[in-house]
Amino acid sequence: MSLSVNISKERFxxxxxxxTPKTNGNLCKPVIIDIRKTFFGWFSHERQSASRDIELLVETFQQLGFPDYHLVSDQNSHLETDPLYSIENLKKKLQSIASDEGTTTDSELFLCVVLAFGDSGYFYLPNDPISKGKSRDKKPPRFYTSDLLSHFKGDLCPSLILKPKIFLIQTCDLNLEQINNANFVRSPSEPTPQLHRTPIEADLLMYHSLVSGGYTDKMKKERKESLKNIIDHVGDKNGNSACQFVYTLYKEVKALIDRAEEFEWTDLILRVNNSLMEFIEKKHYESDDRKKPWNIEPRIPVCVDQLTKKLVLKTR
Structure with missing residues (x-):
């Protein structure tokens, strides 16, 4: 196979x-796509855990030796030139990131984190109203995770050939709410959308969570005392709660770093899933008010792994 980039024999x-961190360039410059608010018609849904999620992610990156990161936020997504204004804009932004030497050529690991509303196989763009009196489409555009991954495959991003490409995707369910038992009989829910096909190529790993931040936000308010040890450290001093997946990732990375000089990525996934399984099985996400069950129960994250070698992260 002829490649358009030079790959050292050692790496091959x-x-x-x-x-191992290099003298020139970063071990990894993570990319964070942070979509906090998404409009559906006239009304917006906001991820209440967003601020704390970013704080914990940055702390996690620093523990792993990734001091710098690239943030794509929806702060100015109402502008037509903003990366999150449309699907086309975001694709162009991803192309730009894929060609950025600091993120690809000079790094030995690519890591992309998506925090947004969505479901299996896609996440929603902000969909800001055009103006105060005019709305855009009632349903926001879906950006498929297969399109996200495709920009960093070997054919479009040769600088990442034989480098691990990790995608952590947290999509919160906008339909998550607590309902009264009196109204428990509801119309059948919409069928779960089919998972958009993930490209099958070496060196790709996608870890997709649907454990919405709303569980922790509501639980923290109504069940703080009974679950003090579990919840208090999820939030910050201002009372902002993190999404359970992001907090668990942070907690397990810290535990692995405290224990050894290096760890395998597989160990991290198993530890995160075990912690989230306990969170779900013991119903830690439930509030004290049994008259208000959740209409959607949390699910364990799904991992699609096409890595061809062990990914060992050195912590010291």
């Missing part, structure tokens, strides 16, 4: 992905 023959 190694049994593990290279994760």
């Amino acid at each position: 023959t190694s049994q593990n992905y290279k994760t």
